[in-house]
Amino acid sequence: MDYINKIFLGDCEDVLKTLPDNSVDLIFTSPPYADQRRNTYGGINPDEYVAWFLPKAKQFLRVLKPSGTFVLNIKERVVNGERHTYVIELIVEMRKQGWFWTEEFMWHKKNSYPGKWPNRFRDNWERLIQFNKTKKFNMYQDAVMVPVGDWAKERLAKLSQTDQTRDESKVGSGFGKNVSNWLGRDLVYPNNVIHMATECYNRNHSAAFPIELPKWFIKLFTQPGDLVLDPFVGSGTTAVAAIELARKYCGIDISPEYVEISRDRIGETQIRLPIIAEHQASFQTNKSLKSLSQEEQ
Ligand SMILES: C[S@@+](CC[C@H](N)C(=O)[O-])C[C@H]1O[C@@H](n2cnc3c(N)ncnc32)[C@H](O)[C@@H]1O
Numbered sequence: 001m002d003y004i005n006k007i008f009l010g011d012c013e014d015v016l017k018t019l020p021d022n023s024v025d026l027i028f029t030s031p032p033y034a035d036q037r038r039n040t041y042g043g044i045n046p047d048e049y050v051a052w053f054l055p056k057a058k059q060f061l062r063v064l065k066p067s068g069t070f071v072l073n074i075k076e077r078v079v080n081g082e083r084h085t086y087v088i089e090l091i092v093e094m095r096k097q098g099w100f101w102t103e104e105f106m107w108h109k110k111n112s113y114p115g116k117w118p119n120r121f122r123d124n125w126e127r128l129i130q131f132n133k134t135k136k137f138n139m140y141q142d143a144v145m146v147p148v149g150d151w152a153k154e155r156l157a158k159l160s161q162t163d164q165t166r167d168e169s170k171v172g173s174g175f176g177k178n179v180s181n182w183l184g185r186d187l188v189y190p191n192n193v194i195h196m197a198t199e200c201y202n203r204n205h206s207a208a209f210p211i212e213l214p215k216w217f218i219k220l221f222t223q224p225g226d227l228v229l230d231p232f233v234g235s236g237t238t239a240v241a242a243i244e245l246a247r248k249y250c251g252i253d254i255s256p257e258y259v260e261i262s263r264d265r266i267g268e269t270q271i272r273l274p275i276i277a278e279h280q281a282s283f284q285t286n287k288s289l290k291s292l293s294q295e296e297q
Contacts, residue, residue: 003250004227007239007266009259012231012252016059024063024250025138025226028214028238030073030207031056034086046079049086050093056231057094063229067138069221070099070131073107073209081119087127094131102137103130103192107213111197128194128217143219145187156183208234214241222247236262240269244276 001018008015031053035043044052060070076087091101105128115122156179163179182188199210214237218228224246230238233251235258242249243266253259269276 004248005250007233007236007251007253007259007262009254009256010252011254013056013059015252016056016063016231019059019063019250021062022065023227024229025065025068025247026218026221027060027064027068027070027229027231028073028217029071029230029232030209030234031232033075033207034077034084046077046084046086050089053090054093054097057097057099060231061098061133064133066133067136068133069102069137069139069217071105071217071221072129072131073126073213074129075123075126078120087129091129098133099131100133100135101129102132102135104128105130106193107209108193108195109198110195128213138221138223140220140223141189144190144216146190148182148185148188155179159183208237211237211241211244214238215245218242218245218247233262234258236265240265243269243273 003019003023032043034046034049064070074087074090076084078084095101107126107128109124109126112122112124159180165178168176194213194216196210196212196216199208214228214230218241222228225248227248227250228238228242229250229252231252233239233253236251239249239251239262249266251262253262
């Protein structure tokens with residue numbers, strides 16, 4: 001079956017059974033939330049969420065390459081005044097299924113507005129849970145480096161004795177550091193908290209994530225030409241992100257309406273692609289010109 005650069009209509013579990021083993025480089029997805037959006041695209045009872053998800057995760061495990069990564073955007077909902085445990089149970093069950101639970105990223109939603117609830121504050125973050133098939137997976141950390149920031153000027157100006165040697169974590173986390181390694185650098189590696197605004201209004205989908213979210217993970221875990229799968233593709237955000245970054249995509253959604261929206265968005269993106277490429281090229285040229293003139297100074 002030809003599954004490259006396609007959006008499929010159907011249940012992802014069924015569609016994925018037609019894909020070959022070890023064929024996908026990155027799975028990035030946000031599945032339907034437990035019961036939350038019953039009016040828009042159905043919901044799964046929180047008590048049944050793990051049983052619903054596991055057979056799909058089995059297919060994800062089969063189609064993912066050993067060097068690939070699965071990133072799951074999810075957040076447990078509140079049921080009867082407490083956080084439901086289905087996400088935690090899912091992680092435990094997926095480990096039994098053969099997944100390696102490598103990391104958890106936090107997406108901090110930068111643009112949230114205030115609210116008042118009797119027993120909790122506004123929910124301002126979501127989980128991005130990283131699973132792998134093995135401990136050795138592809139990761140291109142340099143692709144997501146960030147500017148060092150102002151803290152560095154002050155912090156690096158006064159290096160203590162400890163800062164000049166490797167300082168092992170005092171709580172035994174294994175995260176040692178040598179601050180002096182970062183002297184004179186413009187870019188550093190980010191941490192596992194991603195600060196990104198939600199898309200306040202997406203006419204395409206009530207639960208779309210901002211395109212910069214899949215883009216960040218696509219850059220981190222794939223290279224141009226690699227295949228990115230979103231088995232709950234909704235309005236096609238992951239597929240559009242993949243195209244804009246010159247990766248291949250495969251998307252699946254159970255809703256005919258969303259499949260149509262995805263295909264339309266992809267069509268529009270492909271038309272815009274030469275403009276995007278031109279913009280990126282001019283940005284890169286400007287950047288290299290800038291760094292050249294900085295080097296000359
Ligand atoms: C949270 S939304 C994804 C939104 C998407 N990230 C975006 O940016 O538009 C989840 C999607 O999963 C789809 N869905 C629900 N059950 C599914 C299934 N069994 N197989 C495939 N898609 C499914 C829904 O139709 C919905 O569009």
